[in-house]
Amino acid sequence: MALFGLFKKESKQQLDKGLSATRENLFSRVARAVVGKSKVDEEVLDSLEEILLSSDVGVPTTLRIIERLQERVSRDKFVGTTELNRLLKEEVAGLMADSGNGQEDGTMPMPYVILVVGVNGTGKTTTIGKLAYRFSKEGRTVLLGAADTFRAAAVDQLKIWGERTGVPVVHQGMGADPASVAFDTVKSGVAQGSEVIIIDTAGRLHNKANLMDELAKIRRVIGKVIPEAPHEVLLVLDASTGQNALEQARQFISATEVNALALTKLDGTAKGGVVIGISDQFKVPVHYIGVGEKMEDLQVFHAADFVDALFAEPGKSMTNK
């Protein structure tokens, strides 16, 4: 957390509000059924299944979590409400990759290059605006690259974010070769001594081979300027997306070696549970969550808080921790 400071309290509550809207009944049902028992009964399994499946956790991961919980309950015997909450949190968090990134201990290479990828409309450009804001607030110099040269007015959109956050944007206009924009951006970032370089790319569906090849090429071109770059390939996922996010992750990882995830739109009613399975299966950590459209609405991801919000009883989640 050295980089971003503490989890903002009001945003946390905002997140809880969305995540826990319909959770009360489910949770108390789970609690009632499990407390004081040494075996998880059918009722609790059903309720748990309902919570997880209706949060987009998906069938295989839900079964895994339930299995792990069953093992724990039979081992630890007579679980109480608090323990149940803790157990669930531990089991789910255990599935998620360690979200530690190089930035936290201050060993961030310079410049630190982030390539932002994802399907259409997930929130890539907005997340870049938010990141630009965060990094500059930290006192770092940031440079943005407008490599979405395809979607109408995409360059303008990023330029506005540049103005808002006081961060320069490298662009070559619409229709330019995105790899060339990325190359230019990293080159001038190096020349200017920028500390963080963030490249926006056009949204693309992961099943379009030619567009995925284009992304791989952007990645390669960046590596020509700085061999270790991009240091972070950030896949932006929309929390409202269902199981298809797994396929998105698979394809983007194979094309661009994604090593970080951002989960956006968690300020809505969608739970984004599919990231549990993604993180588990592909061993890629979630770095950030988006909780609104303003530049402050970005938070560092914490598995425990995420799970907390998934299972939170209204008003109790903060004290339960």
Add this chain to the structure above:
Amino acid sequence: MFENLSDKLERAFKLVKGKGKITEINVAETLKEVRRALLEADVNYKVAKQFTDTVKEKALGQQVLTAVSPGQLMVKVVRDELALLMGSSASEVNLQGQPAVLLMAGLQGSGKTTLSAKLANYVKQKKGRNPLLVACDVYRPAAIDQLKTLGEQLEVEVYSEEGVKDPVAIARHAVDHAKKQGCQVVIVDTAGRLAIDEEMMHEISALKGALQPTEILFVVDAMTGQDAVNTASVFNEKLDFDGVVLTKMDGDTRGGAALSIKAVVNKPIKFIGTGEKPDALDVFHPERMADRILGMGDIVSLVEKAQEQIDEKEAAALQKKIAKNKFDFNDFLSQLQQIKKMGNIKDLVGMIPGVGKQIKDMDIDNDSFKGIEAIIRSMTPEERNNPSLLAGNRRKRLASGSGTDIQQVNKLIKQFEDMRKMMKSFSSGKAQRMMQQMQRTRR
């Protein structure tokens, strides 16, 4: 990737092979698989549960035809029910009104701006009307520019007001402008909003109140998961929208959200978006969507066609003949006719799971069997009944009689003999196997 649902159902039914009826016991395992397939396709948890309950009722006691397996029949029950829920196909968008006003509504990033442009293109190109695009997303950076750029590309006028932050005022002015300019269809793009954002939901209600739109379209990303239900029902409560548009269908999502939304708001799905270009807009086909959600080839159509075309008694008689190695050229010919009745050969063969891929690039047409038919038709009744009569001289006669050559005749007879042997080895001569066999015979 996903395992085919029909494969799973086949597996689920292995245990109960030979049962002529779908019973409580063999249906339970199957429904579990169906429910799982639905969940994996992002159908809402509760909707999936309701759905399997309905299917159970409908499936119990159904008679299983010999031409299809119980698994296949279950798939058909499931798919029929799904298509039924999905609604009727292609309900047009209403363009009545002076001008007609189409209002877009949906979450952030669902594809409203792109859809607005596609609709403008559709109205202009397909309906010959003059559209006006209206930029009412005053929040997202460069949203207005985005619409303007698209308008330029399509040569459609875009109404916007620089610096004005009141979408209702902009939209009102736009309608006045449309009247003056003689634009017949006004398409209003709006900002994305969350269902729980009260202020923004109030804004879209106000837009509805001020514009009295001809059509309100709820625009939703086809990749949406469980939340589709919440979002759709809140938007529907607030707006009572007229139709749904599913975007980004050119991806590989199974699109279960379509079913969830249909189940909770019961509004027609009017269009699907199938690409980033302005002409990538399609009408919605409920059956195709049902198949996509279930993640299967067209096994269902195959079953349907088999049910229509294959006479059960005839099939049973044929099986006996095959078992006794009495399958003859008359039977072969009648099988050919049946297959031809069922439709396009390539399509049919392509429907068989596992065969589809190899067949796709092959060149097969319904004329492929012409030579074979001609040769068989040149045979005398005795020859047809007793293929062993077909020695050298007779073969020559067949070749000249059918306008083919001796090689073709020899090949057919050889393949027929092979086929007869193979068929005998199938304990249950299934229609699909026969078709595969005939495919080989042809080559």
